Amino acid sequence: MREVVILGIGQTSVDEHWEKSLRELAGEAIFAALNDAQRDSADALFIGNMLSGLLSKQENLGGLISDWIGLPGMEAEKVEAACGSGAAAFRAGLMAVSSGEVDSALVVGVEKMTESLPVETTEALVTAADADYESSQGLSFVAINALVMQRYLHTYGWKHTDFAPFSINAHANAMQNPYARLHEKITEKDYINARMIAAPINLLDASPIGDGSAAALLVPAEAISNNGRRIVRISGSASATDSIAIHSRKDPLWLAAAQKSAEKAYMQAGVTPKDIDFFELHDAFSIMSVLSLEACGFADRGKGPVLGLEGHITIQGKIPITTRGGLKARGHPVGATGMYQIVEAVQQLRGEAGMTQVEGSKIGMCQNIGGSGATIITHILKSV
């Protein structure tokens, strides 16, 4: 098994890209990644995408995008794991390179969501839940998360306001990220007064959807020389699943697949949570930030909100999270999100994160979640 490094990264802004099609968005991120890597092609292309069939009437993205980027003939396919599709594609690219099957792999996450009617998008997103036992009962994704958050507040005795720091931190960090969907600083007052969506989740607990694409080029470590630039290595990569339906889990407040994939990734990378310099977590809803931090060993069970309230999650804190805005403020183009996390972690590890740079960061963790915790993929990246 060959060690694999990230040689180039690229991204589009997360926005309503009315003038750009799915293939154009993917192409823009891919060309940026190739330029960044100073390469002009790759052996294979792995595409993270969830909704192209449902919202753009387009599957077979491998042929579509490889042709569009001027590399017809290359191996290419789509990997789908709901909102975890980006990281699932990244892991597929990693395995293709580490196995020796290919000598370079492009991975792109791409999603186009804003041309559809909101009801269509909501219906499409809920295909990440159990169609027979959850969505058929009328549960939308925000409703599922609202049930989880309500249960968390009840079980551990927190108030809704205690979650404010997660949203405030994400919005503050996104102010410094030109690719972010939202550039609006928010206060605790804004959070408290935000419009209710599905109690207790209000508008500022929820991440905005968007169109966008993010990409990376992977090559074997042995293929490159470290000519001045900081190389980013993939030191841990693990994927795990849990029951797709919340009601089937032993504990609806515990992300078993987050724990499992994180522990595997820690072991591979030879680190513990204490060694992680920053954590790009999957804050689709603020409750998810808390559950991820607990399952990955950054907080005791039921104590996640403390990290926010005591300021540990900011750029200067003990465990900075969503350093470029996270899903909450960078935006959540679902199948692309996992690749945005990777791109942003590479920016941090290269020292290219500007005003949101985590000083001296050498080890970053990314965690991408499909559904309400059914598929969870963790990557640990190191600069060396």
Place this chain on the structure above:
Amino acid sequence: MREVVILGIGQTSVDEHWEKSLRELAGEAIFAALNDAQRDSADALFIGNMLSGLLSKQENLGGLISDWIGLPGMEAEKVEAACGSGAAAFRAGLMAVSSGEVDSALVVGVEKMTESLPVETTEALVTAADADYESSQGLSFVAINALVMQRYLHTYGWKHTDFAPFSINAHANAMQNPYARLHEKITEKDYINARMIAAPINLLDASPIGDGSAAALLVPAEAISNNGRRIVRISGSASATDSIAIHSRKDPLWLAAAQKSAEKAYMQAGVTPKDIDFFELHDAFSIMSVLSLEACGFADRGKGPVLGLEGHITIQGKIPITTRGGLKARGHPVGATGMYQIVEAVQQLRGEAGMTQVEGSKIGMCQNIGGSGATIITHILKSV
């Protein structure tokens, strides 16, 4: 890179499975494969599926199916490459095992198509074509293939009747396959008189859709001892793409991605077309059989029909194809088809193909096609 073998196979019949859901179909094939391999679990699950989002409102199949089979926690994700999804998932499983990332991988192809209205299924299938430039113009998949077949007849001077042997052979072989969708022997007269669908394609040029699932368990060669049973090794595996839209290709009658992936697989396996004992090709339409045989080096350009007319494609012929019925008569549950091909090739290589056994076969080839030739994946399997 570790050598990988197929330890177990399983399948459901291809049929209208009104009483079985997507997860139940997948589970049935997976349990059969595990039983066949005498194992009770695996490290990872790769799912080939095209249409679950569009037709069953269900994505995130990784979490769904791993939970259903009683192995929540395992790594699991869906791979999509239109009708080539099955082989794409198989190749993903191969890379996961060969890279050392996992020590065993289940691959399952699953599709549930017959509960939808025919117009919904047709609309869903055409997401394999270019949404902006093909399907938006009203082209369905049968229409795309009709244009290709018409062009082939025009360019090379064949008559429609010359394609009859491909359908007759597929139906004859399916008579011996209990899992096949169609058990109807057909004659040349039936072929000539079949109802026209989209000229020149008639009902007996086209494969039937269906519900079904096929699965295999992959392990490293080093992990098993050959205790009496014939082991099947994966000796060649390659995936290639072409422009998604037919009109973008240099020659609409040449499957460039079939040639590219086949040549790569031949090289990996150290064989030439002469060494292939049988070929499970992607006969979604009879014209595709001819184009595949030509692109893979079994016939000269424009001469594919000769193989049918001279009887070379039957079980006793020089290059037996669709030995268990092919897409034409076993049926074409799109995202599962590539895995049916693998399962059937293993049956041949183990000598378990009954009345359709290709005597003494040691090297088999499978080719799975996504779209009208946009994604083509070739595998060469050997019994040793």
